[in-house]
Amino acid sequence: MRFGVNYTPAVGWFHSWLDFSAADTARDLEAIASLGADHVRIFPLWPVVQPNRTLIRASALRDVATVVDIAGSFGLDVNVDALQGHLSSFDFVPSWLDSWHRRNMFTDPEVVASTAAYVEALARAVADKPNLLGITIGNEVNQFAHAPHPAPHDITADQGHAWAAAMVAAARRGLGSAVDAVDAVDAVDAVDAVGAVGAVGLEARLGSDPMVRPAAASRPGPLVTVAQYDAAWYDDAQPFGPEHAADHGDATITHSWVFNGTAALHGPLGAGSVRHGEYLLQLAAAWNREPGRPNWLQEVGAPTNVVPADQAASFTERTIRHVAGAQGLLGVTWWCSHDVSRSLADFPELEYDLGLFTNDGALKPAGEAFAALARSGLHVTSTPPATALVLDDVLPDGSPRYGTRADCAPGGRFAAAWLALAESSEDGRGPQVLLRSRLADEALRTARGIRTIVDVPADLDGTALTVAHPATMP
Amino acid sequence: MRFGVNYTPAVGWFHSWLDFSAADTARDLEAIASLGADHVRIFPLWPVVQPNRTLIRASALRDVATVVDIAGSFGLDVNVDALQGHLSSFDFVPSWLDSWHRRNMFTDPEVVASTAAYVEALARAVADKPNLLGITIGNEVNQFAHAPHPAPHDITADQGHAWAAAMVAAARRGLGSAVDAVDAVDAVDAVDAVGAVGAVGLEARLGSDPMVRPAAASRPGPLVTVAQYDAAWYDDAQPFGPEHAADHGDATITHSWVFNGTAALHGPLGAGSVRHGEYLLQLAAAWNREPGRPNWLQEVGAPTNVVPADQAASFTERTIRHVAGAQGLLGVTWWCSHDVSRSLADFPELEYDLGLFTNDGALKPAGEAFAALARSGLHVTSTPPATALVLDDVLPDGSPRYGTRADCAPGGRFAAAWLALAESSEDGRGPQVLLRSRLADEALRTARGIRTIVDVPADLDGTALTVAHPATMP
Numbered sequence: 001m002r003f004g005v006n007y008t009p010a011v012g013w014f015h016s017w018l019d020f021s022a023a024d025t026a027r028d029l030e031a032i033a034s035l036g037a038d039h040v041r042i043f044p045l046w047p048v049v050q051p052n053r054t055l056i057r058a059s060a061l062r063d064v065a066t067v068v069d070i071a072g073s074f075g076l077d078v079n080v081d082a083l084q085g086h087l088s089s090f091d092f093v094p095s096w097l098d099s100w101h102r103r104n105m106f107t108d109p110e111v112v113a114s115t116a117a118y119v120e121a122l123a124r125a126v127a128d129k130p131n132l133l134g135i136t137i138g139n140e141v142n143q144f145a146h147a148p149h150p151a152p153h154d155i156t157a158d159q160g161h162a163w164a165a166a167m168v169a170a171a172r173r174g175l176g177s178a179v180d181a182v183d184a185v186d187a188v189d190a191v192d193a194v195g196a197v198g199a200v201g202l203e204a205r206l207g208s209d210p211m212v213r214p215a216a217a218s219r220p221g222p223l224v225t226v227a228q229y230d231a232a233w234y235d236d237a238q239p240f241g242p243e244h245a246a247d248h249g250d251a252t253i254t255h256s257w258v259f260n261g262t263a264a265l266h267g268p269l270g271a272g273s274v275r276h277g278e279y280l281l282q283l284a285a286a287w288n289r290e291p292g293r294p295n296w297l298q299e300v301g302a303p304t305n306v307v308p309a310d311q312a313a314s315f316t317e318r319t320i321r322h323v324a325g326a327q328g329l330l331g332v333t334w335w336c337s338h339d340v341s342r343s344l345a346d347f348p349e350l351e352y353d354l355g356l357f358t359n360d361g362a363l364k365p366a367g368e369a370f371a372a373l374a375r376s377g378l379h380v381t382s383t384p385p386a387t388a389l390v391l392d393d394v395l396p397d398g399s400p401r402y403g404t405r406a407d408c409a410p411g412g413r414f415a416a417a418w419l420a421l422a423e424s425s426e427d428g429r430g431p432q433v434l435l436r437s438r439l440a441d442e443a444l445r446t447a448r449g450i451r452t453i454v455d456v457p458a459d460l461d462g463t464a465l466t467v468a469h470p471a472t473m474p
Numbered sequence: 475m476r477f478g479v480n481y482t483p484a485v486g487w488f489h490s491w492l493d494f495s496a497a498d499t500a501r502d503l504e505a506i507a508s509l510g511a512d513h514v515r516i517f518p519l520w521p522v523v524q525p526n527r528t529l530i531r532a533s534a535l536r537d538v539a540t541v542v543d544i545a546g547s548f549g550l551d552v553n554v555d556a557l558q559g560h561l562s563s564f565d566f567v568p569s570w571l572d573s574w575h576r577r578n579m580f581t582d583p584e585v586v587a588s589t590a591a592y593v594e595a596l597a598r599a600v601a602d603k604p605n606l607l608g609i610t611i612g613n614e615v616n617q618f619a620h621a622p623h624p625a626p627h628d629i630t631a632d633q634g635h636a637w638a639a640a641m642v643a644a645a646r647r648g649l650g651s652a653v654d655a656v657d658a659v660d661a662v663d664a665v666d667a668v669g670a671v672g673a674v675g676l677e678a679r680l681g682s683d684p685m686v687r688p689a690a691a692s693r694p695g696p697l698v699t700v701a702q703y704d705a706a707w708y709d710d711a712q713p714f715g716p717e718h719a720a721d722h723g724d725a726t727i728t729h730s731w732v733f734n735g736t737a738a739l740h741g742p743l744g745a746g747s748v749r750h751g752e753y754l755l756q757l758a759a760a761w762n763r764e765p766g767r768p769n770w771l772q773e774v775g776a777p778t779n780v781v782p783a784d785q786a787a788s789f790t791e792r793t794i795r796h797v798a799g800a801q802g803l804l805g806v807t808w809w810c811s812h813d814v815s816r817s818l819a820d821f822p823e824l825e826y827d828l829g830l831f832t833n834d835g836a837l838k839p840a841g842e843a844f845a846a847l848a849r850s851g852l853h854v855t856s857t858p859p860a861t862a863l864v865l866d867d868v869l870p871d872g873s874p875r876y877g878t879r880a881d882c883a884p885g886g887r888f889a890a891a892w893l894a895l896a897e898s899s900e901d902g903r904g905p906q907v908l909l910r911s912r913l914a915d916e917a918l919r920t921a922r923g924i925r926t927i928v929d930v931p932a933d934l935d936g937t938a939l940t941v942a943h944p945a946t947m948p
Contacts, residue, residue, distance in 0.1 A: 015525040018492070019533055047521075051489040054819040059493055091573040096820050099565040099622050114819070148573050345528040345588070346570050 001324065001380045002133070002331025003373075004039035004077075005032050006299060010338040010359055014087055017048050020063040026070050031357055032337050033074035035367060036374030039133050041079040041298065041333050042067055043087060044122065046138075047094040053114040061125035072131040079298075079333075080126055081227070082119045082171070083138025088340070088351050091149055105144060106155045106163045116170035123174025127222075134223030135175065136298070137167040140255065142228040142240035160240045164226050164248040171224040223330075225249040227298055230260055233283055234409035236402050246287035251330050254280035255299035256319075259350070262410040263306035272410065272419050273307075274318035276300075278430050279418060281326035283408060286391060286433035291447035294330035297323055301335035302366055303350040313365035320373050325429035327384035327449070334370055384449040387425070388434035389418050389456065398437070417456040475798065475854045476607070476805025477847075478513035478551075479506050480773060484812040484833055488561055491522050494537040500544050505831055506811050507548035509841060510848030513607050515553040515772065515807050516541055517561060518596065520612075521568040527588040535599035546605035553772075553807075554600055555701070556593045556645070557612025562814070562825050565623055579618060580629045580637045590644035597648025601696075608697030609649065610772070611641040614729065616702040616714035634714045638700050638722040645698040697804075699723040701772055704734055707757055708883035710876050720761035725804050728754035729773035730793075733824070736884040737780035746884065746893050747781075748792035750774075752904050753892060755800035757882060760865060760907035765921040768804035771797055775809035776840055777824040787839035794847050799903035801858035801923070808844055858923040861899070862908040863892050863930065872911070891930040 009016040011024045032040055042064070049060040068078045084092055096111075097103060103111050123135045144153045145160070155163070226248045231238040233245075233254070246252045256277040258268075266272030272279075277300045284295040300319060302312040316334070323332050339355035340347050352359075356367030363371070391414055393404045407414040422430030434453060438444055445453075483490040485498045506514055516538070523534040542552045558566055570585075571577060577585050597609045618627045619634070629637070700722045705712040707719075707728070720726045730751040732742075740746030751774045758769040774793060776786040790808070797806050813829035814821050826833075830841030837845070865888055867878045881888040896904030908927060912918055919927075 012529065013526070015529060015531075018522065018525060018531060048492065051492060052487070052818045052820070054817060055486065055489060057489075057492060089574045090569040092569050093572065095564040095566050098567065100563045101820055102622065110819075148576065343528060344526045345584075346526070346575055 001329050001378065002038055002077075002296075002333075003036070004041065004079075004133075004331060004333040005035065005037045005337045005356065005370075006333055006335040007032065007040040007042050008088075008336040008338050008340065008355065010341070010357070010361065013340055013344055014043055014045055014084070015344075017045050017060065017063060020066070022066060022070060025067055026073075027361070028338060029067075029071050029074050029076060031361055033076050035356065035363075035371040037076065037370075038374075039077035039079060039331070039333070040071055040337070041081060041136070042071075043081050043084045043139060045084050045087075045092045046082070046118070047092050049122070050094060050114070050118045053094070053096040053110070056118055056121045061121060064122065065125050065129065068126050068129045068132060072129065077131045077133040078126070078129070079133040079136060079223075079225075080122060081136040081139045082122050082167075083115065083141050085138045086140050086143045086149070089346075089348050091144075093149075104155065105153055107159050112163060112166055116166050119167050120170040120174040123171045123224075124176075125174075127175045132222045134225055134250070135171040136225045136227045136253070137164070137171065137249075139227055140229040141226075142232055142238060142244070145239045146231075146237075155239045157239050157241060157243070160244050161247070164240075164244055168224050168226065168248050175222055175224070177221055177224070223250045225251050225253050225296065225298070227253040227255065229255050230257065230280065233280065234260070234405050234412075236405040238405075241405065242283065242287040245284060246289065246293070251294040251296045252284040252288055253296050253298045254284050256280050256297060257299070257301065257303065259303045259306045260410060263303075265411050268307040268311050269314055269318065271423050272415075274315060275322045275419065275422055275430055276410075277319050277332070278322040278326050278422075279415070281323065281329065282418070282430055282433045283391075285326070285328055285448075286435055288328075291328075291444060293328065295326065295328050296330040297332045299335045300332060301354050304353045305348070305350040309353060310365075313369040316366045317369040317373060320370070321378065322430070324378040324380050325385075325427075327382065327432070329380065385425070385427075385429045385432050386449060386451040387421065387454060388432040388445075388448070388450040388452070389414070389421055389454050390434050390436055390439060392456070393435045394437045413460050414456055417460055421454065475803050475852060476513055476551075476770075476807075477511055478515065478553075478607075478805060478807040479509065479511045479811045479830065479844075480807055480809040481506065481514040481516050482562075482810040482812050482814065482829065484815070484831070484835065487814055487818055488517055488519055488558070489818075491519050491534065491537060494540075496540060496544060499541055500547075501835070502812060503541075503545050503548050503550060505835055507550055509830065509837075509845040511550065511844075512848075513551035513553060513805070513807070514545055514811070515555060515610070516545075517555050517558045517613060519558050519561075519566045520556070520592070521566050523596070524568060524588070524592045527568070527570040527584070530592055530595045535595060538596065539599050539603065542600050542603045542606060546603065551605045551607040552600070552603070553607040553610060553697070553699075554596060555610040555613045556596050556641075557589065557615050559612045560614050560617045560623070563820075563822050565618075567623075578629065579627055581633050586637060586640055590640050593641050594644040594648035597645045597698075598650075599648075601649045606696045608699055608724070609645040610699045610701045610727070611638070611645065611723075613701055614703040615700075616706055616712060616718070619713045620705075620711075629713045631713050631715060631717070634718050635721070638714075638718055642698050642700065642722050649696055649698070651695055651698070697724045699725050699727050699770065699772070701727040701729065703729050704731065704754065707754065708734070708879050708886075710879040712879075715879065716757065716761040719758060720763065720767070725768040725770045726758040726762055727770050727772045728758050730754050730771060731773070731775065731777065733777045733780045734884060737777075739885050742781040742785050743788055743792065745897050746889075748789060749796050749893065749896055749904055750884075751793050751806070752796040752800050752896075753889070755797065755803065756892070756904055756907045757865075759800070759802055759922075760909055762802075765802075765918065767802065769800065769802050770804040771806045773809045774806060775828050778827045779822070779824045783827060784839075787843040790840045791843040791847060794844070795852070796904070798852040798854050799859075799901075801856065801906070803854065859899070859901075859903045859906050860923060860925040861895065861928060862906040862919075862922070862924040862926070863888070863895055863928050864908050864910055864913060866930070867909045868911045887934050888930055891934055895928065 044064050050056050071078045126132050232240050258273045258276050262276050263273045277297050281295045302315045307315050338357045339359040340351045341359045395401045524530050545552045600606050706714050732747045732750050736750050737747045751771050755769045776789045781789050812831045813833040814825045815833045869875045
């Protein structure tokens with residue numbers, strides 16, 4: 001199990017890319033390494049690296065590579081996210097996507113081709129680093145599929161698949177990795193296909209189930225991943241859904257933020273809150289097509305708008321212990337390393353107190369809790385929970401059911417049933433999740449170690465909360 | 475008469491601020507100086523200098539100051555524009571004004587205070603340079619008062635005045651200049667007044683005519699100016715109008731672009747096209763409250779979408795000769811120095827051929843024409859044209875007349891009448907313009923040297939063109 005930290009530079013936050021300082025970076029990363037973390041996740045700013053659609057700045061790529069090297073000098077592996085995009089309530093969108101140049105960032109062929117060129121160039125810039133953990137296409141890019149982010153970025157789920165496939169293929173090209181069958185379709189072609197002739201055309205070219213990906217276990221080298229915020233799991237209207245998380249790249253990514261209604265419903269240290277990361281990992285596993293595909297809780301933090309500062313350490317410890325009980329866990333990456341400096345304006349209040357370290361480098365109680373767990377080593381079992389709760393992802397006739405994601409959202413009937421089972425389990429681990437659409441797949445059940453299947457009680461009353469898209473969404 | 479060039483860096487266009495190269499800058503500026511130009515206008519990118527609302531990057535300010543020094547080494551003065559903002563169809567808006575942080579950039583008190591802080595810091599960074607020509611608040615910031623630029627930026631004319639006053643005051647503070655009475659109202663206070671209690675409150679604090687400014691002649695040191703694109707003069711719906719140009723700062727700025735319909739109407743070398751810069755200067759003079767206030771044609775170019783490349787040199791020469799006939803001329807600044815590199819994508823086609831030099835530094839015919847004029851010296855007379863054409867800016871009852879600006883737009887009845895008078899004048903100079911609202915001010919007429927007053931013929935048929943806001947608007 002990997003144990004890491006999302007790196008938020010103490011000086012200048014991510015604007016520090018404009019004034020890159022190896023010394024500042026080294027000081028921060030040395031502190032992170034001192035916690036016992038084995039990796040960091042880093043975030044170049046898209047418009048800084050690619051200010052014009054056809055200008056990818058070599059010096060910016062060098063700075064990213066330098067950060068990877070500095071991290072390596074402290075024994076840290078590095079995951080590099082490409083499309084930021086969205087960070088801590090701020091959007092960084094290149095001028096070539098704004099005003100007169102406003103185009104759909106997911107489907108416009110020129111935009112997608114150039115975005116892929118950036119992802120590829122970024123991956124290539126760090127491909128030879130021995131401590132490269134992986135490339136993530138971008139931080140929660142699915143935020144851009146709805147307001148208030150710059151429109152028009154509305155897409156269909158199929159267009160989302162084509163885009164994700166194009167970006168993953170670009171990252172693999174940059175890494176020099178073998179490219180999957182679906183990735184062999186050129187990025188622009190894929191999007192052209194969806195844009196011009198619709199998803200049917202794409203499917204015709206790729207086969208009936210084009211998005212099935214080999215498990216990462218079969219792929220050596222750095223991971224390629226697609227990161228989404230939790231509307232993918234909880235909001236039926238979000239074009240990027242569980243399949244986009246589970247069908248692309250080498251691991252299924254989840255980001256757990258209990259300001260999504262969870263903490264309000266369960267209290268900051270309630271079971272539903274400290275199990276929220278674990279729950280998302282089980283949802284992720286349910287949608288994976290390969291039982292061996294790893295799941296990565298790539299973001300989880302203790303936001304002080306709903307978790308009081310004096311409960312952050314306890315929240316951190318309990319969250320990580322529950323997460324460790326999920327099978328197929330690739331790792332957990334805490335958000336974040338350093339509080340945002342009070343000298344920077346307009347961040348949601350919680351961002352000034354989200355670090356394991358204060359802005360000036362003092363270890364906070366949550367940081368101590370994180371470090372204690374990192375150093376002691378967690379008990380991680382490869383044996384999956386034997387019980388699985390069935391999620392109604394399809395209607396009786398087998399067609400997809402709108403409302404599945406609302407059921408999964410905090411307070412939803414499925415979420416409530418999962419939590420009740422988790423709290424009554426003998427070993428303290430929450431149950432697995434089995435899709436109704438895969439219920440008949442005995443081989444899959446066996447491979448996943450599912451021996452007991454439980455339905456959501458018919459009389460369970462669960463009122464789904466609307467998944468908020470608050471300004472406090474990091 | 476000042477003779478200058480808007481400096482468009484050959485390598486990386488304005489993205490070169492991200493990879494600032496003194497050597498590249500020196501090569502470009504040496505070439506510009508070789509034309510006989512006496513100044514350049516330069517354009518920092520706002521989000522690069524101020525990426526967070528309370529982070530103004532010292533290194534970015536140093537780069538700007540370095541450019542001023544390099545220019546000085548070639549004998550060039552420099553005008554520094556602050557809020558870019560808008561350049562050649564691209565908008566550069568900081569992330570703290572986008573998405574979750576979208577606020578009215580002209581009226582939100584926090585935004586205005588922080589924008590003023592940037593303008594002040596930029597001015598301070600170059601205040602001690604002996605070759606500083608001036609500070610312009612920003613390039614055509616009035617573009618942001620309407621779509622497709624990021625909303626909501628709608629404002630009233632009074633809010634525009636408060637904003638402009640706040641920015642001019644900020645620039646003066648940065649320069650260490652004496653601050654006018656209106657500027658003495660703190661930036662935030664001014665906007666607070668408009669935002670919270672309305673323009674009446676502001677007027678009450680400042681007197682009945684708060685925007686009257688002393689003529690620049692009385693003010694030593696660098697100029698402070700407010701630049702607008704021509705919707706200010708031609709579009710009655712544009713909140714920033716002629717008064718905003720004429721009532722703030724030390725000179726009245728005009729930007730002349732004949733792709734606004736002028737060239738389509740008159741032909742690339744038609745009188746209406748090659749007199750368009752001159753015409754705007756006369757409009758500017760009409761709105762000035764002080765006869766001695768200088769007028770600056772700060773942008774004019776030969777856009778190849780409407781001026782064929784083989785006519786660019788002739789267009790350039792004729793435009794500048796006509797401009798030199800306008801009284802009170804501070805100078806003319808050609809757009810632009812260097813063609814945009816074909817390696818950069820998404821620019822309007824005309825931007826790749828708008829330079830006096832090609833991208834790789836070869837002098838173009840328009841550049842030769844410019845240089846010949848710069849070296850030979852133009853005949854500039856201080857005697858104003860004796861005839862003035864009356865512009866109906868008020869209704870018979872003295873109230874402002876909506877439609878005045880449409881009359882002034884290319885093809886409008888006032889524009890047509892002015893052009894007819896210009897073409898029939900004995901000395902080849904277009905007439906002055908006198909506002910109906912100031913017709914009775916004999917002292918003003920005398921001071922302006924107006925001896926003959928002409929009305930627009932009642933039977934003149936002029937069909938105003940709609941002022942386009944095309945993507946080709948630099």
